[in-house]
Amino acid sequence: xxxxxxxxxxxxxxxxxxxxxxxxxxxxxxxxxxxxxxxxxxxxxxxxxxxxxxxxxxxxxxxxxxxxxxxxxxxxxxxxxxxxxxxxxxxxxxxxxxxxxxxxxxxxxxxxxxxxxxxxxxxxxxxxxxxxxxxxxxxxxxxxxxxxxxxxxxxxxxxxxxxxxxxxxxxxxxxxxxxxxxxxxxxxxxxxxxxxxxxxxxxxxxxxxxxxxxxxxxxxxxxxxxxxxxxxxxxxxxxxxxxxxxxxxxxxxxxxxxxxxxxxxxxxxxxxxxxxxxxxxxxxxxxxxxxxxxxxxxxxxxxxxxxxxxxxxxxxxxxxxxxxxxxxxxxxxxxxxxxxxxxxxxxxxxxxxxxxxxxxxxxxxxxxxxxxxxxxxxxxxxxxxxxxxxxxxxxxxxxxxxxxxxxxxxxxxxxxxxxxxxxxxxxxxxxxxxxxxxxxxxxxxxxxxxxxxxxxxxxxxxxxxxxxxxxxxxxxxxxxxxxxxxxxx
Amino acid sequence: xxxxxxxxxxxxxxxxxxxxxxxxxxxxxxxxxxxxxxxxxxxxxxxxxxxxxxxxxxxxxxxxxxxxxxxxxxxxxxxxxxxxxxxxxxxxxxxxxxxxxxxxxxxxxxxxxxxxxxxxxxxxxxxxxxxxxxxxxxxxxxxxxxxxxxxxxxxxxxxxxxxxxxxxxxxxxxxxxxxxxxxxxxxxxxxxxxxxxxxxxxxxxxxxxxxxxxxxxxxxxxxxxxxxxxxxxxxxxxxxxxxxxxxxxxxxxxxxxxxxxxxxxxxxxxxxxxxxxxxxxxxxxxxxxxxxxxxxxxxxxxxxxxxxxxxxxxxxxxxxxxxxxxxxxxxxxxxxxxxxxxxxxxxxxxxxxxxxxxxxxxxxxxxxxxxxxxxxxxxxxxxxxxxxxxxxxxxxxxxxxxxxxxxxxxxxxxxxxxxxxxxxxxxxxxxxxxxxxxxxxxxxxxxxxxxxxxxxxxxxxxxxxxxxxxxxxxxxxxxxxxxxxxxxx
Numbered sequence: 017x018x019x020x021x022x023x024x025x026x027x028x029x030x031x032x033x034x035x036x037x038x039x040x041x042x043x044x045x046x047x048x049x050x051x052x053x054x055x056x057x058x059x060x061x062x063x064x065x066x067x068x069x070x071x072x073x074x075x076x077x078x079x080x081x082x083x084x085x086x087x088x089x090x091x092x093x094x095x096x097x098x099x100x101x102x103x104x105x106x107x108x109x110x111x112x113x114x115x116x117x118x119x120x121x122x123x124x125x126x127x128x129x130x131x132x133x134x135x136x137x138x139x140x141x142x143x144x145x146x147x148x149x150x151x152x153x154x155x156x157x158x159x160x161x162x163x164x165x166x167x168x169x170x171x172x173x174x175x176x177x178x179x180x181x182x183x184x185x186x187x188x189x190x191x192x193x194x195x196x197x198x199x200x201x202x203x204x205x206x207x208x209x210x211x212x213x214x215x216x217x218x219x220x221x222x223x224x225x226x227x228x229x230x231x232x233x234x235x236x237x238x239x240x241x242x243x244x245x246x247x248x249x250x251x252x253x254x255x256x257x258x259x260x261x262x263x264x265x266x267x268x269x270x271x272x273x274x275x276x277x278x279x280x281x282x283x284x285x286x287x288x289x290x291x292x293x294x295x296x297x298x299x300x301x302x303x304x305x306x307x308x309x310x311x312x313x314x315x316x317x318x319x320x321x322x323x324x325x326x327x328x329x330x331x332x333x334x335x336x337x338x339x340x341x342x343x344x345x346x347x348x349x350x351x352x353x354x355x356x357x358x359x360x361x362x363x364x365x366x367x368x369x370x371x372x373x374x375x376x377x378x379x380x381x382x383x384x385x386x387x388x389x390x391x392x393x394x395x396x397x398x399x400x401x402x403x404x405x406x407x408x409x410x411x412x413x414x415x416x417x418x419x420x421x422x423x424x425x426x427x428x429x430x431x432x433x434x435x436x437x438x439x440x441x442x443x444x445x446x447x448x449x450x451x452x453x454x455x456x457x458x459x460x461x462x463x464x465x466x467x468x469x470x471x472x473x474x475x476x477x478x479x480x481x482x483x484x485x486x487x488x489x490x491x492x493x494x495x496x497x498x499x500x501x502x503x504x505x
Numbered sequence: 506x507x508x509x510x511x512x513x514x515x516x517x518x519x520x521x522x523x524x525x526x527x528x529x530x531x532x533x534x535x536x537x538x539x540x541x542x543x544x545x546x547x548x549x550x551x552x553x554x555x556x557x558x559x560x561x562x563x564x565x566x567x568x569x570x571x572x573x574x575x576x577x578x579x580x581x582x583x584x585x586x587x588x589x590x591x592x593x594x595x596x597x598x599x600x601x602x603x604x605x606x607x608x609x610x611x612x613x614x615x616x617x618x619x620x621x622x623x624x625x626x627x628x629x630x631x632x633x634x635x636x637x638x639x640x641x642x643x644x645x646x647x648x649x650x651x652x653x654x655x656x657x658x659x660x661x662x663x664x665x666x667x668x669x670x671x672x673x674x675x676x677x678x679x680x681x682x683x684x685x686x687x688x689x690x691x692x693x694x695x696x697x698x699x700x701x702x703x704x705x706x707x708x709x710x711x712x713x714x715x716x717x718x719x720x721x722x723x724x725x726x727x728x729x730x731x732x733x734x735x736x737x738x739x740x741x742x743x744x745x746x747x748x749x750x751x752x753x754x755x756x757x758x759x760x761x762x763x764x765x766x767x768x769x770x771x772x773x774x775x776x777x778x779x780x781x782x783x784x785x786x787x788x789x790x791x792x793x794x795x796x797x798x799x800x801x802x803x804x805x806x807x808x809x810x811x812x813x814x815x816x817x818x819x820x821x822x823x824x825x826x827x828x829x830x831x832x833x834x835x836x837x838x839x840x841x842x843x844x845x846x847x848x849x850x851x852x853x854x855x856x857x858x859x860x861x862x863x864x865x866x867x868x869x870x871x872x873x874x875x876x877x878x879x880x881x882x883x884x885x886x887x888x889x890x891x892x893x894x895x896x897x898x899x900x901x902x903x904x905x906x907x908x909x910x911x912x913x914x915x916x917x918x919x920x921x922x923x924x925x926x927x928x929x930x931x932x933x934x935x936x937x938x939x940x941x942x943x944x945x946x947x948x949x950x951x952x953x954x955x956x957x958x959x960x961x962x963x964x965x966x967x968x969x970x971x972x973x974x975x976x977x978x979x980x981x982x983x984x985x986x987x988x989x990x991x992x993x994x
Contacts, residue, residue, distance in 0.1 A: 046637065047580075048624065051573035053637055056652060059570045081548045084540035085626070085657055085673050086596070089603070091536075093611035104603055107575070108614050109626065111597040112661040114578070122582035125597050125623055134614055135537065137574070137598065137626070148535065148542055157845075163545060168574055168657065172601040184574050356646075 022368075024305045029249045034178070036299055040308035040369050043178045043295075050176040050183030054292070057369060060316030062186070062295060066166065068218050068313075069188060069290065072210050078162040078190060083144050085168075086135035091143040095268040098142065101235020105172035107137040107183075137170040142236060142261070142287055145191045146269040153193060153283055155274040160203070161193040179296035180253075180505050187291035193283045195275065197262070200284035201239075204260040207288045208241040211256040219294065220311040220421035221245050221301045222428050223255060224451070224500060226476025231460045234287075238262035244475040244500065246428045247300040250449025252475045252502035255297050258288035296505070301424050302393075308370035309392055311420050312413040319349040319409060320371045322362045324378035324388075327353045331377050334402070338375065338387075341406040347413065367392060372416050373409055393419055434498070438489045441501070445470055451502050455495035457488035466490055472501045511857075513794045518738045523667070525788055529797040529858050532667045532784075539665040539672030543781070546858060549805035551675070551784060555655065557707050557802075558677065558779065561699050567651040567679060572633050574657075575624035580632040584757040587631065590724020594661035596626040596672075626659040631725060631750070631776055634680045635758040642682060642772055644763040649692070650682040668785035669742075669994050676780035682772045684764065686751070689773035690728070693749040696777045697730040700745040708783065709800040709910035710734050710790045711917050712744060713940070713989060715965025720949045723776075727751035733964040733989065735917045736789040739938025741964045741991035744786050747777035785994070790913050791882075797859035798881055800909050801902040808838040808898060809860045811851045813867035813877075816842045820866050823891070827864070827876075830895040836902065856881060861905050862898055882908055923987070927978045930990070934959055940991050944984035946977035955979055961990045 022039060023031035037043050042058030054062065070080070086109060093099045113129030138144065145163075152158060170184045190207065194200040208225055215223045223243035233240040237259035245253045266272070266282040275281050302309040312318050319342060323331045335351050342349045350371075352362055359376065366374055376388035376397075387405050390397040393416050400408050431450025435441045444452055456462060456474065466489075467473050476499070483497045511528060512520035526532050531547030543551065559569070575598060582588045602618030627633065634652075642650060659673045668674075679696060683689040697714055704712045712732035722729040726748035734742045755761070755771040764770050791798035801807050808831060812820045824840050831838045839860075841851055848865065855863055865877035865886075876894050879886040882905050889897050920939030924930045933941055945951060945963065955978075956962050965988070972986045 044637075044640075046573045046633070047577055048573045048575045048633075051575060053573065054571040056568040056570045060568065063569060079545035079549065080552060081545045082543040082675065084535045084537045084542065085659065086537045086540060088536055089614075090611060092603070099612060105601065106603065107598045107624070108600040108603065109596045110599045110614065113594055114581070114597065114625070115593070122579060123588060125578075125599065135596070136603070144535070144537075148533075151533075170574065186571065 022305055022307060025248060032305070033296075033300060036303050036308050037178045042299070042308070045178070048183075050173055052178050052182050052184075054186075057316060058295065061298070061310060061314055062292060064314045064316065065214075065218070065294060066188075069214055070164075070166075072214060073164050073188075073190065076162075076206065076210065078164045078192075081163050081165060082167070083141050083148065083165060085138060087138050087141070087144045089134045089136055091147060092136060094143060095236045095264055097264070098236035098268075105174075106139050107170045107172060109135040109137065138167070139169055139171045140287075140289075141165065141167070141169075141189055142191065142265055143269070146265040146271060146285070149191075149193055149283070150269055150271045153271055153273050156195050156276055159193055159195045159273060159283070160199065162190075162203075163192065164188055164190045177296075179292055179299070182292075185292045187289050189287060189289040192286045193266075193271070194286070195273065195281075195284070197284050200262075200286050201260050204239070204241055204258045204286040204288065207258040207286070208243065208256075211243050211258065211288075211290060214290075215243055215245065215255060215294075215297075216421060218311070218313050219298050219301070220313075220417055220424060221255070221297055222421065222425040224476060224478050225480060226478040226500065228257070228476060229460070229463055229474050229499075231463055232474065234259045236261060236264050237287075238264065241479075242476050244451075244502075245297050245301065246431055246451060246502070247297070247505070248427070249300075250431055250503070252451065252504040253293070253297045253300070254475070254504065255294060256288070256290040259286060261285035261287060302420050303370065306395075307368035309420065310370040310372065312372045312417045315370070315372050316348070317350045317369075317371050318347050318413060319373045319375065320362075320366045321349065321351045321375045321377055322359050322366075323351075323353065324359045324376050324381075326355055328379075330379065330382060334382055334387075335377055338405060342409065345406070345410055347409065363390075367395075373412055375405075375409075391416055393423075435489065436486070441472075441489050442470055445472055445501075445503070449503065451475070451500050453498045453500055454489045455486035455497075456499050457491050457493035457495055462488060462490050462493075466501070472503050475500045475502050475504060511794055511796060514737060521794070522785075522789060525792050525797050526667045531788070531797070534667070537672075539662055541667050541671050541673075543675075546805065547784065550787070550799060550803055551781060553803045553805065554703075554707070554783060555677075558703055559653075559655075561703060562653050562677075562679065565651075565695065565699065567653045567681075570652050570654060571656070572630050572637065572654060574627060576627050576630070576633045578623045578625055580636060581625060583632060584725045584753055586753070587725035587757075594663075595628050596659045596661060598624040598626065627656070628658055628660045629776075629778075630654065630656070630658075630678055631680065631754055632758070635754040635760060635774070638680075638682055638772070639758055639760045642760055642762050645684050645765055648682055648684045648762060648772065649688065651679075651692075652681065653677055653679040666785075668781050668788070671781075674781045676778050678776060678778040681775045682755075682760070683775070684762065684770075684773070686773050689751075689775050690749050693728070693730055693747045693775040693777065696747040696775070697732065697745075700732050700747065700777075700779060703779075704732055704734065704744060704783075704786075705910060707800070707802050708787050708790070709802075709906055709913060710744070710786055711910065711914040713965060713967050714969060715967040715989065717746070717965060718949070718952055718963050718988075720952055721963065723748045725750060725753050726776075727753065730968075731965050733940075733991075734786050734790065735920055735940060735991070736786070736994070737916070738789075739920055739992070741940065741993040742782070742786045742789070743964070743993065744783060745777070745779040748775060750774035750776060791909050792859065795884075796857035798909065799859035799861065801861045801906045804859065804861050805837070806839045806858075806860050807836050807902060808862045808864065809851075809855045810838065810840045810864045810866055811848055811855075812840075812842065813848050813865050813870075815844055817868075819868065819871060823871055823876075824866055827894065831898065834895070834899055836898065852879075856884075862901055864894075864898075880905055882912075921989075924978065925975070930961075930978050931959055934961055934990075934992070938992065940964070940989050942987045942989055943978045944975035944986075945988050946980050946982035946984055951977060951979050951982075955990070961992050964989045964991050964993060
């Protein structure tokens with residue numbers, strides 16, 4: 017294989033994204049419309065994300081469980097808003113048997129094996145879980161119930177893109193039950209903070225925490241909290257949501273508890289999730305025209321050692337020492353002894369895959385007690401004394417993680433514009449893109465009109481922002497605070 | 506809750522099993538026929554199994570990936586034997602949309618949203634994976650390809666039992682591709698050994714490694730290797746299988762590679778899997794009439810501390826010291842400060858859940874610098890000096906793990922009988938059950954006849970056993986070795 021060619025971002029951003037996904041071996045399309053194959057390297061990054069999120073959920077008192085893949089069709093209609101939002105585009109199981117085709121060619125669906133009630137492949141699990149919780153919750157002593165599930169879900173999307181929007185995707189969905197409204201809201205806010213912390217400290221992806229407008233709320237929620245990130249093309253990516261569900265599902269599935277005063281009350285609920293969509297966010301936040309860039313904390317391989325020009329006894333020995341020292345510090349390292357590929361080819365490969373640090377070990381370097389250290393984020397190459405190289409790498413990984421975050425944050429901040437008129441709104445949206453902070457009169461009508469005119473949507477009402485009186489950019493009506501608009505994925 | 510009552514094994518083994526599953530909070534049935542809900546405590550055990558297996562797969566060079574949930578119907582017919590074995594009882598997706606019911610009551614399947622080709626919810630993934638491998642494999646340098654997937658699969662079983670046989674279950678499926686027949690066979694044997702090691706050293710469940718007869722082989726395999734365990738009712742449980750697939754799937758999906766001599770050859774394959782069925786094996790190998798017994802290495806909680814009769818400052822202080830010391834050694838520990846439950850109630854609860862070690866911390870014990878240590882496997886209770894209690898527990902956990910294995914092995918060995926006549930075969934099967942080692946003439950006809958007459962099947966041709974000439978118990982024809990019969994789950 018020669019060097020893979022990646023379309024430049026400036027030429028065709030969408031082609032660039034697809035090239036990264038393919039050439040960095042993250043995922044590929046499958047023969048099943050809208051379903052992707054997550055390749056080992058891509059799955060390795062997802063596994064690291066999953067492990068970190070899972071430990072954060074457990075530290076905050078949640079346990080994992082597993083609920084059925086299928087949901088009886090009738091369940092979806094039980095929560096009125098939920099069915100409107102979710103029941104439509106989904107995979108429907110109608111039969112449970114195939115039979116040999118009468119014409120002897122392959123198999124056909126056995127018409128006698130029709131299910132009495134069709135089953136839906138879960139698009140999300142609120143309904144089946146709240147049906148189950150009814151039997152798990154009797155008194156206040158059974159609360160809070162703090163459960164998470166790692167699962168695959170299916171939503172029959174018409175236009176799909178790897179990681180960003182696929183018919184089947186992997187995610188976690190938390191479903192909690194509480195005795196009071198306040199406690200449920202607190203849980204949904206705590207998870208929002210947890211998601212933001214994960215996005216910023218692990219993915220090095222800066223996010224805005226905010227509240228969704230009524231129009232953008234999860235179907236069945238009283239309030240939806242969101243983290244919104246900005247991609248390099250100036251479009252926003254909704255990266256995780258946490259919902260305060262009020263008593264909606266408790267009422268739909270009749271889940272009550274006896275409170276401390278022996279009165280029956282409906283339970284308060286939250287649900288929250290992040291998915292393999294985060295992989296799309298990771299790719300689009302950091303990568304460049306040379307390939308993927310992975311923050312060190314999520315990199316399947318943090319350091320690669322390339323012998324120059326070929327492995328030999330002396331180089332092997334020096335490499336082994338470094339490998340041992342790095343592993344002792346919990347740093348993952350690969351030594352590429354492949355003799356059939358030249359160093360330049362290998363350099364390109366590891367750049368393409370976004371390995372944060374590359375060491376070049378050559379005979380001449382070793383003679384000078386030196387090693388060549390290249391960092392993927394800035395592409396800088398530097399000679400480092402062999403004696404201190406392990407400390408150097410340890411610090412460098414921290415520096416790269418931080419640099420990626422700072423760089424992305426600077427980009428995001430530069431691409432965030434405050435405007436006060438609709439003309440400015442349209443012109444900034446066209447020329448610069450990004451987040452636009454503007455006043456809005458608070459009505460769904462105005463929100464939809466702006467979307468119709470500009471394709472921009474309200475990403476969120478930011479939480480960490482001062483209230484400020486103003487007038488709506490479209491209607492001129494009074495507004496109490498600015499909201500964040502953007503074109504979005 | 507009063508003490509949960511468990512049906513005694515001797516009264517009704519099957520009811521006993523269901524009682525354990527329910528009362529130890531492992532799983533419960535769901536409104537979807539044959540699908541179970543795995544509850545947090547049960548899932549905690551499965552997570553420990555999964556983590557250990559995953560690390561063993563990775564140590565042996567495998568990586569994880571993810572393939573689509575759905576398989577196009579036509580894929581199933583591509584491997585002739587595979588379709589016979591798998592295509593029949595499965596969940597078939599025929600539509601991709603619901604719509605509001607014309608009568609205003611709920612939702613119905615939208616007849617306009619019929620899929621061109623039906624999709625099957627994967628019963629196993631050989632077909633979709635080998636379709637994918639075609640693009641991943643070009644030359645011998647792409648081999649071996651060593652991939653595993655953790656996934657849910659669906660087989661529409663008529664009679665289901667929690668963990669042992671469910672329509673949806675969780676599993677791992679390894680799918681590897683090799684340049685030579687020898688290497689593929691070696692891989693399938695290596696995985697068999699890995700499974701046996703996991704079963705014996707982690708689950709404390711002794712297993713017999715063997716080869717399946719042609720009749721019991723996986724649909725599409727040239728050879729199926731199996732680990733077979735014996736449950737307390739004398740029935741066998743097939744606990745994991747590893748298949749040498751020959752070139753069957755490579756031929757069906759046209760997967761070839763260029764060998765070192767530049768010739769095109771079909772790839773050699775293996776597949777292998779263990780599932781949540783192992784949970785059933787774990788339960789039935791160790792548990793007793795007081796509840797679940799979990800080997801320490803897989804216990805979500807290894808040690809529980811119960812204050813007697815209630816927590817107070819002095820007891821809390823002593824408990825915290827022990828907790829810290831245990832955690833420093835990587836031992837998981839729970840301190841049950843619940844003031845509303847009496848110690849006796851708690852004892853029953855933790856016995857029911859199979860927590861390996863229970864500490865009772867009372868005022869009088871503390872005054873004597875002692876703590877009461879109870880082990881779940883033997884129910885022994887002993888006073889131990891507080892100063893040495895952490896060392897004591899550390900050793901005790903190892904001892905319990907070993908004792909559970911030895912006890913299960915002794916049971917298995919006692920329940921394994923060699924017979925030389927069909928009369929003895931039938932009488933042992935009726936009176937004693939268990940594994941029966943007997944001569945068989947090697948034909949499927951005889952195998953099926955014995956099954957028809959006795960309901961016993963050939964579990965495997967054991968690998969670790971000397972060849973021995975003899976005559977078939979049914980036909981009197983010559984036999985080269987004994988095989989292992991049993992009634993099975």
